Amino acid sequence: MIRRRTALGAALAAPLLAVPRLAAAQRARAPLGPLPLPVKQDDSTAPGWQRDLLMRWGDRVAFDAAAWNPAAQDAEGASGQFGWDARILALATPRQPATDGLPRGVLAVGHPTVDPAMAFPGGEGSPAMLAALQGASLLNLERQGGRWVVVDGGYQSRRLGLGTLCRLGAGSVRGLLGIGGGCVTPWGTLLLAEGDPGFWTSRIPGLDPAGYGFVAELDPFDPQSVPAKRAALGRFPHGDVAATLARDGRAVVYLTDRRVGGFLFRFVSAGPATSDGALEAGTLSVCRMTGENVLWLPLPAGADPLSAAAAAGGTGLDTPSGLGLDPGKPRLLLACQGSPARPSGHVIELTAQGGDDAAPGASAALLFAAGPPGSSAARYGGAGLPPGSAWPENPDTVTVDANGRAWVGTDRGSRDPQQPDALFGVALDGPARGVPLPLYGAPRGAAVGGAAVSPDGGTIFTGVRHPGAVPGARFTRPGTRWPDFRAGVPPRSAVIGLRG
Template sequence: MRRRPLLLSGLAALTAGGAKAQSVYAGPSNIQKPALDDKIGAGFSRRVIARWGGLLQPNAPPFTPNALTVSQASNQFPYDAVIAALLSPPQAQDGIPRLVLVTANPTAPARMLFPAGTDNAAVAGREQGVTVVNLQYLSGRWVTVVGGYQTRRLSDGTLCQLSGPAVGQVGSTVQGVLAVNGGSPTPWGSVLLAEGDASHWLARLADLEFGYSAPENASRFGWVVEFDPLDPLSIPVKHTALGRIARADVLATTTKDGRAVVFFTQDSKAGMMFRFVADGTALDSGTISVAVLGGDGIDWVSLSNDVPSLVGLENTGVTVGGEIFDAPGGLALSEDGGKLYLACGGNAARTVTDTLNPRTGSDDGHVVQFTLPGSDPAAEHFPASLVLIAGDPVTARGTQYGPGSQAWLRKPRRLAIDPAGNLWIGTDQHGDTTKTADGLFMMQTSGPAQGALAYAYLAPIGAAAGGAAFDANTKTAFGAVRHPGATPEASFANPATRWPTLRPDMPPQTTIISLTT
C-alpha cells in the first residue's frame, strides 16, 4: 500500500524538517485537561457507533440502566469495551461495505453499574466477555446492524473447548470466557483473545450455576482463546500450548514459511513478554519463549513445554530470567513485519533501571520498539530502542518526544498501526484526572518528523482509550472510549461526567466511535 496520510491535518504539518530532540512539546498547556465532554483532534469528525445499552438483537429489551437484567446484559452492548479486531466479511450481493467489529469487555464494576452499588453477579457476568458487532456503511457513515448475522456475545455462560497438551490435567471443556483484556486478528482468519486474571471473577460468580466455586475451575481460565467471529456458531477454543498466565494483550502473525507466531504480554505492573512459535499452522503444539534482556535488545529464551511449566507459565519465565517490563500492555506490528511495538504503562515501584525500563519511581510509562531482523518474528534476537518516554515534559523526569510534537501523554496501554504506518497509542490512567486527559494519540514512525506526537481524540473525564482499528477504504479510525466518568471516587449515582448524552437521567456510557478525515 502506498504511504498516505490518514492523520489529521495538524500532524501532517509536522512532517517538515527538524533535528532529533527530546521532550519537545509545542502545544498550549491547557489543551489536554480532562473535561465533561470529549475533544476531537483538528481535521477529524467523530460519530458514535455503539454504546453501553445499545441493542444487539431486535428482540432485546430496552436499556433501563436503573434496573439492569440478565436479558439486557446478554443482548445489549456491554458496559466496557476494548477493540480486539476489525474484520471484513465476504462481499454481499447488495454491494454494501460491511465490517465485523470484535471487542473485549474486561470490567463490570458494581459501583458504576448498579444504582446502590450492590453487586448483581448474574448481570455482571454477562456484561463482561466479548462482543461481536456487524457494521455497514450507509450514506457515508458506519452504523451498527441490530441482529446482524455475526452479532453475538461471549460471556460467563459460553461453552468453550480446551485443546493442547494440558487438556489431560485441566479438562477438555469449560463454561465461560472471563477477564478478556485484549485480542488480535490472525492472518488465518480467526481472532485470538487474551484472558487475564480471572480470580476476581471466579470469586464474584461463585454462587452462580456454572460451578465457578469449584477449585479445579481456576485452571481453566487464563488462556489464549481462539474463535471465528465470522461464524456465529463457532465454539471458542482455549489453547493450552500457549501457557496459562494473566495476559494484557496478544498479537498474531506468521513466519515466512507459514508457521503461526503469537506474542503476548503479562498483565502485571512488573510483567514479562512471551512468544509462541507453532510447529505448523495450528496452535496445539510449539515452543514458548520469554524475552530476556541481552545486548542491544532482547533474546528469546525457550521454555519447557511440559504441563507443569505451561500451567505455571509465570514461574517458568521468572526462572530463566525473563525481562521485567513496567506494566507491559498493548502490542502492534508494522505492516512490513519489521517492527514490533510494546506499550509499557509505568511502575512507580521500580528501584533499578535498565535499557528498556529507563526510570525508577515513575508510573508515566514508555513505548519500546523492537526490530525483527529480516522481518522474521521467530528470530532469536530483537534489537530494541525506546521511541517514547511518557509524562508531562515540564514536570516529569526524562521524558522523550519527537521533534514538533503537539501533545504529550501518560500511561500508554493500547497500540495500533494505521494504514499509513503511524503508531496510535491509547492511554489508560485508571480514572486519574489530576494530570491530563486520556485519549488516542498518533506518533509518526518514519520520516523527518519521526517520533512526532499529536492527539486524534481526548476522552472525557474518567475515561480511558480502549485501542483503535482502521478501515483504509473509508479512511475511518474506530476507537473505544472506556468507562467515562469512572474516576476513583465516582459511582453510578455520582459519576464524574454523564458523557456521551450529558443528560441527568442517563449514566455515562462506554462508546465505540469513528474518526474520519
C-alpha cells in the same frame, strides 16, 4: 445504528486475507498538530475530524436483546447487550467485497471490567449481573453514506460471556472471563485474551479458576463458531495478543503479561498456520531485553509460564500491555503502562531479526518515553512535542495502520489530572518519528480503550472506557454523564468512529 437481520453472509463469510504485513493503500487523513486537551465532561476531537457514536453500554448486540433500563437491570437482558466496559480488540474484514459493493466488517470489543459502584444504582450487583456485563461483543459494521455504522441485529453480531461454551483440550469449559486483548490472525481467526480471572472467580460461585486465563480462538464470521482455549499459549493474566506468520508459514503469537514486572512472550507453532489446530502445539518463549538486544528464551513445555519465565531470566517490564504489529514492516510495538520506577510508561519498537518473526532474536528501540515535556522521564523524537500540546501518559494500547503510523491510547487509572486520557498518532519513520500528536481526548474519568482502522483508512474506531469514573464517583454521582448527558442516565462506555 441501522437495523437489519439479514444474511450479510456471502461477503462476511469469506476468509480473511492470509498475507501477513501487507500494507494497503489508504487515503490521506486530516493532519494532526499541537492540541491542548482540557479536562471536561465532554470529549475533544482534533480539528478536521468528526466523531460518530456507534455503540454504548446497554445497546443491543443480539437481535433479540431486551431494551436497556439502567435503573432495573437484569442478567438475562444484559447478556445480549453491549457490556459495561469497552476495549477495541480487532477489526476483521472479508477478503472479497460484497455483491452490493458496501464495505463491511466485524469489530470485536472486549468488556474486561465491571465497577459495581458505577454500574448499579445501589453500588452492588449480583454475581449473575456482574457476569452478564463482562465478556466480548462482535459487531457487524457497514459503511453507508460516507461513514461506518453498526448493523443492528447483523448476522455475525454476537455476545460472548460466561454462558459461552468453549473447547479446552479434549474437554470443554463454560465461559469467557475478562476479555481485554485480542487480534485477527493472518490465517483467518480471532484471538480473545482473558485477563486475570481472580476478580470473577472470587465473586461468581462455582467457577474453577483452572478454566480461565487463556487465549481463545474462533471464527469471527461464523456465529456458531465455538471458541477454543489454546493451552499451548499459556495461562496467565493476559494484557494483549498479536499474531503474524513466520517466514516459513508457521504461526507466531506475541502475548503480554499485564502486571508490574510482567513479561513479553512469543509462541511459534510447531506446524504451518493452515488448520484449526495450528495453535495447539509449539514453543513458548520469553523475551530477555538487554539494551537494544532481544533474545527469545524457550520455556519448558507444560510449565507455568510466569514461573518458567522468571527462572529462565526473562526481562520484567513496566506493565507490558498493548501490542501492535506493523502491517508493512517486520516490527512490533509494545505499550508499557508504567511502574513505580517509571510511572509515566513508554512505547518500545521491536524489529525481528532478519525480518523473520520466528528468529531467535530481535532489536529494540524506544519510540518514546511518556510524561510531561521537560521532565526527566520524557523522551520524544524529532524536535520534541510542539509547545502547548497535550502529552501522553501511561500508554496502554497501540495499533499500527498501513501508513506506518501508530495509534496509542492512554489509561491513567481514572485519575483526574490536568489533562484527560487520549488517543495519539505517532509516526514510526521520518523526521517526526516518535512525536505523539493528539487526535482525541476522552471525557472526564474515561480511558481510551484501543483502536482499529477501517479498511479504507478513513475511520479510526476507538473505545471510550468507564467515563465519569473519577475517584469517589458512583452511579448516582458520576464525574460526567457522557455521552447522553441526561438526568438519571449514567455515563456509558462506548465505541466511537473518528473520521478525518
